[in-house]
Amino acid sequence: MLNSQFWPRPLAWSLAALILVAAGCGGAGGADGQAGFVSSEQGHFEGRFSPDSTPIELQQIHSWTLELRDGDGAPVRDARIAIQGGMPAHQHGLPTVPEVAGEVEPGRYRVDGIKFSMKGLWVFRLQVWAGALSDEVVWQVELP
């Protein structure tokens, strides 16, 4: 059994709260990636993060797509994105260092190098900088 010291406790609680907020704002991502957009933490963007192929296989490196739009539904273009993530309950981060491969369509960013080593709840924190705005999209994935 694994403990939860990966993120410092206040941060873990904040993260849990963020997840709940995210879940309340249109549903967090499921393993099949069919959930809707979620609002970023400060409300500057809406994001949806989904795997390029399903079902998600453990131990396989694969690509995901982050879709970003603004409050009017227009694609967020030319964004810079940084990815963090891990399993809060198991106190470890992602097993790989994913890369943003580029903006494949307006507002759609491909992320390569995602891998999951365990079943359970994974949380991504996607830092987004676009124009004068920066914000964070929190996305959770439950692998059953």
Add this chain to the structure above:
Amino acid sequence: MKNGRRRWLHRFVALGAVALLGGVATVVISSFHPRHPHSWNPEEVALIKSLSLTGMAAPEPDPSNRVAEDLRAVELGRKLFFDERLSANGEISCATCHDPERGFTDGRTVGKGLAEGHRNTPTLVGAGFSRWLFWDGRRDTLWAQALDPLEDPDEQGTTRTRIAQLMASSYRSHYEPLFGELPDLSDTGRFPPDAGPRGDAEAISAWESMAPTDRDAVTEVAVNAAKAIAAFEAQIVPGTTRLDQYADALGSSAEGVGPPGILTELEAEGLRIFIGQGACTDCHSGPLLTNGDFHSIGLPPIPGERFDVGRIDGAPEVAAAEFGCSSEHGDVEPSRCEDIRFLKTSGFELVGAFKVPSLRNVARTAPYMHRGQLATLDDVVAHYDDPPEAIIGHTDLLPLELSGREAAALAAFLGVLDAQPQGLEIAAHSAASTDRVTR
């Protein structure tokens, strides 16, 4: 009207109390009447079946090894695996530490070749499935791993030119159809008998005095020898265990009731802990009973020894290694070596983290952990049951709080994971035959 309301209120409260008592009674009764050891709910059935070898594909051929599937390479690799001439003293082969009779391990706390090493010898069973090699994952292909002990001064301690010369003198007829013509090594001025980058000072000096093109030619021969060894090693795969039989039969039985006569009640209880309270399948998942990743379980430092930091050193080393998937010796476009491309080299959770070993054949690979710290499976269960605080780094473990019977059940279940490895007959044949070459 007031009385009517009160009556309803009383009835409501009474109903609530009855419901509450009923719930409590259910919990109490169920806690005193545990489920039948062989009864599983659908989620448990799915989890148990996910551990079965049945339906698991063979190891995908290593794309960085162009002879990985060539049976001629398997045959050459088999001979090399048992060839004690591939050592400085002519007495140590790969099989010295990876003994087929001991589950391809050596039964020692740490490996011993020319000198005593620092880590426990891992099994080779299922090595062809491994994404990372060595306890710290400092190599990413089986062939790169196989070459390392040959040159390691504490293990076989031979030199690169000596490997190439042995291929020329004893294995030419096996080598050349696979890899093409061997270089002419007869000029001992150009090709000193003992020259290599990891030998003693004399061997290193001899190596550095060689022409770069000659060094490259020798290195290519040594790499090809290692690719043949890897082709053989990838043939050694786990055999069908009682867990596999149980999991496979579970699918055809009614309502998730386990088949009789395969697992004892104690072993079935252990299985329940393995997939449930013990959370063992968090890491020991899938048919190989490993997620192939790196985790710290807070093993304490050994007094008088430098703390082994594991993956935090292994990750940068694999990225910089002379041999590996994305190196010039890998038979694949480096961009296809995704494990290296997206390699994680930092993060506090890598400190003291080691590769999660497969649990197949675990009963025959004692002692356990990267340093052989734990002598028996009972010791292993005790560590997970009451894990110490990590002295350095962190531990992924939380106490399991097992009863004595539960701990015994979990240890008993680990014994279920035993089977004669497939591919062993190849090895046994070799050990018994005249192919076992000595100087």
